[in-house]
Amino acid sequence: MIRAFGARKVREAEAPLLAAGVPLMERASGALALAVLRLLGGSYGRRALALVGRGNNGGDALFAAAFLARRGMGVAAVVAEGAHGAGLAAARAAGCAVLDVADIDAVVREAARADVWIDGILGIGARGGLRGPFASLVERLEGSREGSALLPEAGRSAGAGPLVVAVDVPSGIGTDDGAAPGPILRADLTVTMGAPKPGLLLDPARRYAGRVETADIGLCLSAAARAAGCAALDVADIDAGFPSPDLVSIERADLPLLWPVPGPSSHKYTRGVVGVAAGSASYPGAGFLCVDAALAAGPGMVRYAGTLGSAVVSSCPEAVLGEGRVDAWVIGPGLDREALARAEPIVDGLRSEGWTAPAVLDAGALAWAERGMTPATVLTPHAGELAALFSRLGIEGSREGIAACPAAAAKLASEFTGATVVLKGPVDVVVSPGSPVYAQSGPAWRAVAGAGDVYAGLLGALLAAGLEPARAAAAAACVHGLASENGPMRASDIVRNVPAVVRAALAGGGSEEGSGYHAPGASASAFHMRRARVSGGRRPMQKIDECARTAREES
Numbered sequence: 362m363i364r365a366f367g368a369r370k371v372r373e374a375e376a377p378l379l380a381a382g383v384p385l386m387e388r389a390s391g392a393l394a395l396a397v398l399r400l401l402g403g404s405y406g407r408r409a410l411a412l413v414g415r416g417n418n419g420g421d422a423l424f425a426a427a428f429l430a431r432r433g434m435g436v437a438a439v440v441a442e443g444a445h446g447a448g449l450a451a452a453r454a455a456g457c458a459v460l461d462v463a464d465i466d467a468v469v470r471e472a473a474r475a476d477v478w479i480d481g482i483l484g485i486g487a488r489g490g491l492r493g494p495f496a497s498l499v500e501r502l503e504g505s506r507e508g509s510a511l512l513p514e515a516g517r518s519a520g521a522g523p524l525v526v527a528v529d530v531p532s533g534i535g536t537d538d539g540a541a542p543g544p545i546l547r548a549d550l551t552v553t554m555g556a557p558k559p560g561l562l563l564d565p566a567r568r569y570a571g572r573v574e575t576a577d578i579g580l581c582l583s584a585a586a587r588a589a590g591c592a593a594l595d596v597a598d599i600d601a602g603f604p605s606p607d608l609v610s611i612e613r614a615d616l617p618l619l620w621p622v623p624g625p626s627s628h629k630y631t632r633g634v635v636g637v638a639a640g641s642a643s644y645p646g647a648g649f650l651c652v653d654a655a656l657a658a659g660p661g662m663v664r665y666a667g668t669l670g671s672a673v674v675s676s677c678p679e680a681v682l683g684e685g686r687v688d689a690w691v692i693g694p695g696l697d698r699e700a701l702a703r704a705e706p707i708v709d710g711l712r713s714e715g716w717t718a719p720a721v722l723d724a725g726a727l728a729w730a731e732r733g734m735t736p737a738t739v740l741t742p743h744a745g746e747l748a749a750l751f752s753r754l755g756i757e758g759s760r761e762g763i764a765a766c767p768a769a770a771a772k773l774a775s776e777f778t779g780a781t782v783v784l785k786g787p788v789d790v791v792v793s794p795g796s797p798v799y800a801q802s803g804p805a806w807r808a809v810a811g812a813g814d815v816y817a818g819l820l821g822a823l824l825a826a827g828l829e830p831a832r833a834a835a836a837a838a839c840v841h842g843l844a845s846e847n848g849p850m851r852a853s854d855i856v857r858n859v860p861a862v863v864r865a866a867l868a869g870g871g872s873e874e875g876s877g878y879h880a881p882g883a884s885a886s887a888f889h890m891r892r893a894r895v896s897g898g899r900r901p902m903q904k905i906d907e908c909a910r911t912a913r914e915e916s
């Protein structure tokens with residue numbers, strides 16, 4: 362599980378440590394310098410350019426610049442007025458050249474000679490997109506990477522110009538909301554301090570982060586939680602006194618703690634009955650896919666209540682027709698006008714119970730979303746459907762606006778309706794009252810007609826098994842993403858892959874974390890979590906403290 366913390370919680374975690382004199386910036390800059398050295402494969406004959414803003418993010422960059430200069434690299438720091446005083450002194454003492462950001466031509470010349478650019482312009486103190494001279498510089502530098510520019514979610518080709526390492530976050534992203542206003546340097550690697558920030562997991566900002574490494578600088582956030590054994594359940598973290606994360610991402614390794622597994626006394630009704638009202642004469646495929654996906658997740662029973670009747674049973678013989686018990690409804694995929702009318706009494710029933718029964722409203726059924734719902738109802742729009750929903754509810758928000766800030770849009774929809782909202786896209790964002798926000802990325806192979814119907818079916822099965830709605834939505838999205846890897850594939854292939862993905866996860870196969878460097882672009886996920894790994898088996902903190910000490914003694 363990746364736990365991300367926003368600027369406020371990071372500052373709250375830092376405050377007592379700074380007051381106690383813990384050398385956080387030394388740790389941060391030491392981790393940063395080590396990451397740069399690892400990336401370049403050494404310091405000999407290498408050149409670095411540090412872009413240094415006025416805050417502590419620039420301080421991290423300056424101390425790292427000093428460290429790298431002492432290791433023999435040719436280092437230049439680009440500063441504006443008011444740069445971190447001690448950091449600047451350390452950089453000068455170590456022999457770094459210092460350039461003024463206003464001298465843009467000299468900076469661009471130096472940039473062209475460098476093997477790596479270190480982006481320390483702005484960190485968690487950013488308010489809005491880059492402004493002033495650094496904004497012009499970043500635009501110019503990004504332009505100069507023509508041909509070497511990184512593909513949004515893939516890596517770079519060999520010999521493609523300088524590498525970019527972002528300090529904490531790519532400068533100018535919305536640390537907390539994932540917005541990407543203004544010019545931003547696309548990083549190959551982001552070394553994030555203490556804990557990942559939500560913007561590194563959310564679109565569109567995550568596309569600028571490259572691979573993400575978390576430097577353990579001793580903030581008692583995710584690292585401490587992990588050490589305490591709270592590996593999977595965010596609630597357990599909170600119970601153990603750790604701050605709750607602002608954003609969570611479930612990984613394969615978490616699935617054994619979440620996925621419903623039958624026990625000796627289970628029977629079909631304890632395992633949960635999914636009711637499906639999906640598919641119609643106009644869109645029959647959606648009904649088949651949704652039923653098939655629900656069955657693939659392993660519920661006790663799937664009851665089909667749409668208009669396709671026996672045609673569904675002849676394709677999926679396990680599906681049951683006729684009225685009876687339902688523990689969670691999936692309503693909406695592929696419903697034409699006639700099928701919507703047939704589903705209306707089911708929705709009336711849910712409404713009459715105050716929307717407290719577990720249900721997924723997808724596609725056409727989103728038209729029934731309203732104020733006064735509860736988190737038990739899960740709305741699953743994509744950006745276009747959410748824009749239509751907003752328009753019907755009298756909320757301003759275009760499809761483009763939603764895509765520019767999906768987390769904020771999903772939050773608004775959840776606040777307005779009271780429901781759990783899954784905004785589907787490259788990153789599925791799950792927002793539910795009283796729950797952390799979840800962000801689940803998946804490969805673009807799944808951007809195919811019918812994949813949403815598959816998701817709705819999977820989700821229905823987890824709700825029927827009694828999972829809490831936000832977790833069910835995140836776990837279903839996680840499995841949906843894993844089952845979409847290694848395309849090309851069609852929606853029915855995703856369904857076919859689900860049992861194997863779940864089986865492998867339950868058997869403990871293939872945790873994504875700690876698996877070392879990924880070749881850029883080797884995975885479809887833009888977020889490659891990797892905790893700083895050091896040679897010689899020593900713990901990262903020891904090594905970082907040691908580097909910091911050496912730098913201090915040398916200066």
Ligand SMILES: NC(=O)C1=CN([C@@H]2O[C@H](COP(=O)(O)OP(=O)(O)OC[C@H]3O[C@@H](n4cnc5c(N)ncnc54)[C@H](OP(=O)(O)O)[C@@H]3O)[C@@H](O)[C@H]2O)[C@@H](O)CC1
Pocket residue numbers: 375379385386389390414415416417418419421482483484485486487488489490491492493528529530554578
């Ligand atoms: N505390 C610690 O010891 C540790 C902190 N750590 C590091 O510190 C970072 C946070 O540092 P921070 O709080 O100083 O904020 P930071 O992101 O550097 O920026 C603030 C400056 O930017 C300016 N500014 C704001 N928006 C702007 C814009 N849009 N365009 C242009 N300028 C803008 C703003 O100026 P103002 O607008 O207020 O005049 C202000 O001068 C954190 O990310 C991590 O790297 C780690 O080392 C761990 C130990």
Ligand SMILES: Nc1ncnc2c1ncn2[C@@H]1O[C@H](COP(=O)(O)OP(=O)(O)O)[C@@H](O)[C@H]1O
Pocket residue numbers: 724743785786787788789803804805806807808809810811812813814815816841
């Ligand atoms: N660019 C993308 N990268 C990864 N996943 C995507 C991308 N675009 C959409 N998805 C995912 O693909 C699925 C598409 O669902 P949806 O748009 O509802 O399609 P349909 O209605 O045809 O089934 C969703 O699960 C969504 O999360």
Ligand SMILES: [K+]
Pocket residue numbers: 418480481482483484527528529530531532
């Ligand atoms: K930065």
